[in-house]
Amino acid sequence: MEQLTNLVISDRELGTISAVLTKLMNDTNATSTMLLDKSGQVVVVHGSGIKRNATTLGALLAGVFSSSREVAKLLNEKDFRNIFQQGVQENIYTSMVEEQWLLVIIFDKLTHIGLVKVLSKKASDELGRILERVRNDTTRAKSSVLNLQFRSSVEDTIDLLFRD
């Protein structure tokens, strides 16, 4: 399947995504939740503990997920849809949303994994519906952002910053 070149997330959809993540965090009593693009870029992050490291966490978790998909293929599986990383204090549960996004929940020993699995499945379904709308809106929304002034301005910034 041809991938989209980019994905544009509007104010309204970001608000809806945030609400889904906040509800998931509250219902599971998780310490943090994140929504990542499969390329590792952070769409939304909730939970104060990880905000500072969110960019690096995003790159690493997406890398782990992407790597696990290749492992799945070697085992003739289509993919592994969920990954559970268990620590002494903190655990991470990552699940795929419609081949495009990764839903990440970070929780401690007070939360049971079963609850996380069930509620993250529910949240993934909702996020999948939002993603569908985002995909449909992308072309229209993109033209409002990437206008001529932006393009010329970004070229000047690249010249200014990326130099010896």
Add this chain to the structure above:
Amino acid sequence: MALINIATHEIHCKIVYYGIGYCGKTTNLQHVYKSINPHARGDMLSIATETERTLFFDFLPLDLGTVYGFRTRFHLYTVPGQILYERTRLAVLNGADGIVFVVDSQREKFEENIQSLVELEMNMRRIGKDLGSFPFVLQWNKRDLPSAAPVPVLDHYMNRRRVPTFEAVASQGRGVFATLRAISKTVMAQL
């Protein structure tokens, strides 16, 4: 895939440095990290073996600051170059918006470079992309070495798509930013 977040006024793009083992992909990122304004970069992350060969990827987030109201960020990645890690390269390529193919100019590396380029084309097809219409530049690295093949020869065999090329000595920083400027602009132009 670039992510444009209208609500938070952010644009994120992913650029991947591809090429054979020891061609200088990590060295490119290290030079950018060392030389760029510290305010414009985050921490560089390397997942390497004990002998400092890239095991999974290197990662360097760059922040261009606010451009016309949008905070613009580039995330630079390298793939592990060793033949063994083909599947890992595919994993890192996922979601890329632009590719820099770093060529080790030494004559004895010629065939290995070609094989890696063929592998890249195949991997792009696997993730549903056509390298021919994708933001893509070539860097002829290690131009200072006596065994470096002439640029026209490299160009003839490795640049049949006629994409922009840059001579470089990444270990001295030569050509590193010229390459980065070119791929960044190409990525933005194709958004």
